[in-house]
Amino acid sequence: xxxxxxxxxxxxxxxxxxxxxxxxxxxxxxxxxxxxxxxxxxxxxxxxxxxxxxxxxxxxxxxxxxxxxxxxxxxxxxxxxxxxxxxxxxxxxxxxxxxxxxxxxxxxxxxxxxxxxxxxxxxxxxxxxxxxxxxxxxxxxxxxxxxxxxxxxxxxxxxxxxxxxxxxxxxxxxxxxxxxxxxxxxxxxxxxxxxxxxxxxxxx
Amino acid sequence: xxxxxxxxxxxxxxxxxxxxxxxxxxxxxxxxxxxxxxxxxxxxxxxxxxxxxxxxxxxxxxxxxxxxxxxxxxxxxxxxxxxxxxxxxxxxxxxxxxxxxxxxxxxxxxxxxxxxxxxxxxxxxxxxxxxxxxxxxxxxxxxxxxxxxxxxxxxxxxxxxxxxxxxxxxxxxxxxxxxxxxxxxxxxxxxxxxxxxxxxxxxxxxxxxxxxxxxxxxxxxxxxxxxxxxxxxxxxxxxxxxxxxxxxxxxxxxxxxxxxxxxxxxxxxxxxxxxxxxxxxxxx
Ligand SMILES: Nc1ncnc2c1ncn2[C@@H]1O[C@H](COP(=O)(O)OP(=O)(O)OP(=O)(O)O)[C@@H](O)[C@H]1O
Ligand SMILES: [Mg+2]
Numbered sequence: 155x156x157x158x159x160x161x162x163x164x165x166x167x168x169x170x171x172x173x174x175x176x177x178x179x180x181x182x183x184x185x186x187x188x189x190x191x192x193x194x195x196x197x198x199x200x201x202x203x204x205x206x207x208x209x210x211x212x213x214x215x216x217x218x219x220x221x222x223x224x225x226x227x228x229x230x231x232x233x234x235x236x237x238x239x240x241x242x243x244x245x246x247x248x249x250x251x252x253x254x255x256x257x258x259x260x261x262x263x264x265x266x267x268x269x270x271x272x273x274x275x276x277x278x279x280x281x282x283x284x285x286x287x288x289x290x291x292x293x294x295x296x297x298x299x300x301x302x303x304x305x306x307x308x309x310x311x312x313x314x315x316x317x318x319x320x321x322x323x324x325x326x327x328x329x330x331x332x333x334x335x336x337x338x339x340x341x342x343x344x345x346x347x348x349x350x351x352x353x354x355x356x357x358x
Numbered sequence: 359x360x361x362x363x364x365x366x367x368x369x370x371x372x373x374x375x376x377x378x379x380x381x382x383x384x385x386x387x388x389x390x391x392x393x394x395x396x397x398x399x400x401x402x403x404x405x406x407x408x409x410x411x412x413x414x415x416x417x418x419x420x421x422x423x424x425x426x427x428x429x430x431x432x433x434x435x436x437x438x439x440x441x442x443x444x445x446x447x448x449x450x451x452x453x454x455x456x457x458x459x460x461x462x463x464x465x466x467x468x469x470x471x472x473x474x475x476x477x478x479x480x481x482x483x484x485x486x487x488x489x490x491x492x493x494x495x496x497x498x499x500x501x502x503x504x505x506x507x508x509x510x511x512x513x514x515x516x517x518x519x520x521x522x523x524x525x526x527x528x529x530x531x532x533x534x535x536x537x538x539x540x541x542x543x544x545x546x547x548x549x550x551x552x553x554x555x556x557x558x559x560x561x562x563x564x565x566x567x568x569x570x571x572x573x574x575x576x577x578x579x580x581x582x583x584x585x586x587x588x589x590x591x592x593x594x595x596x597x598x599x600x601x602x603x604x605x606x607x608x609x610x611x612x613x614x615x616x617x618x619x620x621x622x623x624x625x626x627x628x629x630x631x632x633x634x635x636x637x638x639x640x641x642x
Binding site: 205206207225226227228231232234236239240241242243244245253254291294 | 530531532534535536538539540541550553554
């Protein structure tokens with residue numbers, strides 16, 4: 155079991171307006187933690203910091219007390235809110251997936267990934283279909299933690315449940331921790347071991 | 359909408375849609391240039407001389423007239439045009455390679471970016487023809503010197519465009535994510551960025567073409583380009599200067615006109631291809 159820790163994170167995009175102040179949270183690899191908060195409060199920013207997309211913050215992000223090596227494959231993978239922006243428009247879906255790894259057929263099936271989608275361009279699939287790819291892409295065997303930033307907002311209720319069930323099943327079986335960011339309190343109540351409130355974490 | 363359409367796309371093929379017209383224009387223009395190029399290539403550079411028919415005005419048997427050695431000016435012109443096309447291809451391709459390398463170099467870090475921007479400003483501030491003459495002389499004139507000179511003076515515009523484009527792609531989420539998947543900068547440049555700017559490189563190359571041809575002809579005309587033995591249009595034009603006073607207007611008129619037409623045809627292809635590959639800009 156591993157532990158991902160964010161300690162005393164502070165950040166601002168520009169000096170005048172701080173967004174995050176002294177945020178600390180931790181997540182174990184057998185946990186699913188929910189994070190809920192107002193729109194524009196800085197949740198996505200925190201996610202990007204924890205996943206290594208933003209580096210000029212103050213504070214520490216560690217796994218088991220050690221600084222995370224951000225070169226090479228990052229053990230903390232972020233799944234973005236808008237999947238279409240995370241895919242090269244000139245790449246077929248097969249290549250999009252292969253950039254990370256080649257998932258086994260049964261895993262593709264549990265996420266309802268149809269084989270004929272693989273030969274299409276990103277622009278030829280719906281947001282929900284694309285999001286299945288970005289989730290599957292993040293499940294590379296080297297991944298230890300997943301930061302899911304509002305990954306199911308574009309899905310209908312039934313698909314949302316189906317995808318979350320598949321993701322949770324895989325992560326529980328492979329000892330991958332999840333930080334689930336959402337506006338949907340009901341959803342988080344169902345899937346999470348614990349829920350954090352962004353307001354209470356942020357010491358602005 | 360109609361008013362934006364170039365003259366050569368109007369009327370004639372009004373039953374076709376815009377895309378088909380554009381393709382047809384590109385096809386026909388390309389064909390004309392190909393025919394000129396191939397026939398020029400098959401002509402032996404040592405044209406037969408016949409002093410019995412020297413300095414003849416245009417006629418049916420010699421549509422462009424003949425020169426002081428009795429050589430057919432039409433044949434000389436075609437030969438010269440095909441040489442212009444070869445030099446144009448060489449110079450455009452090399453200038454696009456330079457532009458691509460510099461645009462990617464600029465994306466490495468902010469110092470390289472500053473260096474490339476400085477280089478762009480430097481080269482943009484020197485008049486093309488001056489730059490071409492200096493480089494051509496430095497490289498010993500000749501075809502190699504001219505190709506390099508034209509190439510090294512024409513990468514600026516494409517570099518500007520590509521640099522901005524690469525910069526934008528580099529800040530995209532899919533490039534950031536690729537990095538988190540452990541992919542190297544070189545891999546990202548090759549797999550993510552290059553395919554996205556390829557069509558721009560292609561169009562950029564074609565758009566440089568007419569400039570390359572014109573500039574080659576001008577430096578050669580001024581005596582800083584190809585050597586007088588080469589069957590180049592620039593050489594034909596500068597030779598004809600001494601005969602113009604004698605009334606041999608056809609020596610300069612037809613080769614000059616033919617060169618302008620070739621330049622125009624390349625320009626048409628370039629702009630049509632740009633519209634085809636970049637429909638947003640022409641908002642068709
Ligand atoms: N690249 C950026 N540059 C400057 N400001 C930014 C940038 N990205 C976000 N912001 C600002 O930072 C604040 C927090 O944005 P963030 O996306 O983290 O909020 P969020 O909590 O994820 O909101 P939502 O629930 O709507 O997704 C917002 O006010 C936003 O305008
Ligand atoms: Mg957000």
